[in-house]
Amino acid sequence: MRIEDIRTPSYLIDEGKLRHNLEILKSVEDRSGAHILLAQKAYSIYQTYPLIAGYLTGATASGIYEARLAHEEMMGIRDGLENHVFEPAFKDDEMAELCDICDHIVFNSMTQLEHHRSVWEPAAAAGSLNVALRINPEYRAEDSHEIYDPCAPGSRLGIRNADMPDELPEGVTGIHFHNLCEEGFEPLKATFQKVEKDFKRFFPGNGHGPAISWINLGGGHHITKEGYDIEGLVSLLSYIRDEYGIRVYLEPGEAIALDAGYLITTVMDIVRTDKYPVLILDASAACHMPDVLEMPYRPPLKGSGQPGEKPYTYRLSSRTCLAGDIIGDYSFDREIGIGDRLVFEDMAIYSMVKNNTFNGMALPSIMLLKEDGDASMIRSFGYEDFKCRL
Numbered sequence: 001m002r003i004e005d006i007r008t009p010s011y012l013i014d015e016g017k018l019r020h021n022l023e024i025l026k027s028v029e030d031r032s033g034a035h036i037l038l039a040q041k042a043y044s045i046y047q048t049y050p051l052i053a054g055y056l057t058g059a060t061a062s063g064i065y066e067a068r069l070a071h072e073e074m075m076g077i078r079d080g081l082e083n084h085v086f087e088p089a090f091k092d093d094e095m096a097e098l099c100d101i102c103d104h105i106v107f108n109s110m111t112q113l114e115h116h117r118s119v120w121e122p123a124a125a126a127g128s129l130n131v132a133l134r135i136n137p138e139y140r141a142e143d144s145h146e147i148y149d150p151c152a153p154g155s156r157l158g159i160r161n162a163d164m165p166d167e168l169p170e171g172v173t174g175i176h177f178h179n180l181c182e183e184g185f186e187p188l189k190a191t192f193q194k195v196e197k198d199f200k201r202f203f204p205g206n207g208h209g210p211a212i213s214w215i216n217l218g219g220g221h222h223i224t225k226e227g228y229d230i231e232g233l234v235s236l237l238s239y240i241r242d243e244y245g246i247r248v249y250l251e252p253g254e255a256i257a258l259d260a261g262y263l264i265t266t267v268m269d270i271v272r273t274d275k276y277p278v279l280i281l282d283a284s285a286a287c288h289m290p291d292v293l294e295m296p297y298r299p300p301l302k303g304s305g306q307p308g309e310k311p312y313t314y315r316l317s318s319r320t321c322l323a324g325d326i327i328g329d330y331s332f333d334r335e336i337g338i339g340d341r342l343v344f345e346d347m348a349i350y351s352m353v354k355n356n357t358f359n360g361m362a363l364p365s366i367m368l369l370k371e372d373g374d375a376s377m378i379r380s381f382g383y384e385d386f387k388c389r390l
């Protein structure tokens with residue numbers, strides 16, 4: 001199918017751009033010896049997992065459903081892939097399955113670790129499961145947004161140094177931290193240096209007691225964004241490996257599918273207002289790009305400028321009832337008409353995974369733009385998808 005023939009609203013995943021990102025990430029793995037996992041919370045279009053598994057070490061999950069998805073759709077693709085999971089609290093009736101389908105599990109508190117010990121300990125003793133504690137590095141990047149900052153005051157995410165024991169608890173072999181969001185290399189370096197200093201007692205060479213054999217540096221690394229200091233990253237990862245002889249993991253979500261998807265939408269009406277004319281689109285910020293309202297941010301739109309930059313400025317909004325369902329203000333070289341199609345960019349991440357059907361809005365189809373230029377349908381949705389969730 002040609003892009004012009006796609007029914008809107010529709011997400012279009014760009015296979016070529018996905019591969020481009022994966023090649024960058026694989027080269028980091030190859031050069032540093034570190035292991036990169038797909039954080040499925042950002043992107044979990046499993047139909048592209050065969051491509052992803054060709055480059056990365058595996059996946060990480062935010063709970064049992066994502067863990068199952070990676071188990072079913074990725075782990076069988078080739079030998080050696082890894083399935084990791086972290087959740088602030090695990091349900092009792094999910095722990096046995098998680099220990100079965102995952103090879104790495106990360107607990108958020110000493111209480112959770114001990115509460116589930118009788119279930120995870122046999123798998124850990126048998127060597128099929130690696131157990132870690134998530135620590136709170138208590139390091140905040142300068143430009144962090146509070147909603148995405150696990151080191152903000154009062155955070156429930158990760159154990160602070162003062163609350164960690166003097167020695168690694170029996171059976172624990174790793175530590176995990178995650179404190180970044182869309183960051184360059186310097187905040188990662190600063191975070192690691194703080195962790196290395198504050199949590200030194202758990203690293204190999206500590207001179208007393210058991211030490212970690214792996215560390216997970218979390219996500220939030222904008223590795224595939226132009227200008228990211230990849231040389232710096234490779235040298236930090238190599239330093240950790242050489243200095244301590246431990247396995248090092250990164251679990252980015254955004255970096256994997258950054259700029260690798262679009263949301264194609266049609267202008268349904270144009271409403272005159274006391275400010276800019278408003279384009280009513282068949283896509284919605286609240287339903288189809290919730291981060292626009294949550295973060296908030298103004299998504300890139302193909303061929304557009306800032307308000308006033310080009311001759312025709314409009315406010316882009318949606319056909320839901322929510323007054324604040326506004327995507328942003330954009331300008332264009334030409335007047336926009338009803339029936340025109342607009343293309344939002346960077347729509348593969350934190351979009352499809354967060355969709356909802358508020359107002360009974362239809363979920364956009366999910367399409368794949370293949371490297372030969374052909375677009376094919378991955379999934380389309382209808383009324384039943386709305387109804388079956390209620």
Ligand SMILES: Cc1ncc(COP(=O)(O)O)c(C=O)c1O
Nearest residue numbers: 039042178219220221252253254
């Ligand atoms: C524990 C953890 N790991 C990884 C990620 C992925 O982060 P990003 O998509 O910003 O790389 C997140 C995001 O919230 C996270 O909470």
